[in-house]
Amino acid sequence: MPSAKIYHNPRCSKSRNSLQILLDHQFEVEEVRYLETPPSKEELTELCQLMHTTPLEIMRTGESLFKELGLSKHDQRSDDEWFEILVNNPKLIERPIVKIGGRAIMGRPPENVLHLIQSIQH
Numbered sequence: 001m002p003s004a005k006i007y008h009n010p011r012c013s014k015s016r017n018s019l020q021i022l023l024d025h026q027f028e029v030e031e032v033r034y035l036e037t038p039p040s041k042e043e044l045t046e047l048c049q050l051m052h053t054t055p056l057e058i059m060r061t062g063e064s065l066f067k068e069l070g071l072s073k074h075d076q077r078s079d080d081e082w083f084e085i086l087v088n089n090p091k092l093i094e095r096p097i098v099k100i101g102g103r104a105i106m107g108r109p110p111e112n113v114l115h116l117i118q119s120i121q122h
Contacts, residue, residue, distance in 0.1 A: 059085075
């Protein structure tokens with residue numbers, strides 16, 4: 001049985017739908033409820049590398065907390081600084097993120113998870 005890891009918030013419909021896609025395709029799923037168990041800086045770094053993205057691109061910039069912290073998408077911060085912000089404020093992590101083997105994808109929309117599964121199966 002193939003395995004997958006999903007970083008998600010079960011209260012989010014996109015997260016629930018992405019999880020269901022994995023279960024429907026017979027994946028053994030490790031659920032990481034990132035609000036309860038925030039990923040480490042190393043985990044976030046790896047996920048961004050696998051998705052070929054930056055920490056700012058996995059940040060919920062529309063979240064009120066983003067503004068409350070005085071953050072802007074135009075801030076001149078290093079990736080390390082953005083990762084620290086995400087680790088200390090997991091509510092800002094975009095969800096869900098699905099990792100299968102050496103690949104990861106943002107499950108927005110959940111169909112992205114299906115595309116990842118199909119690309120691995122071929």
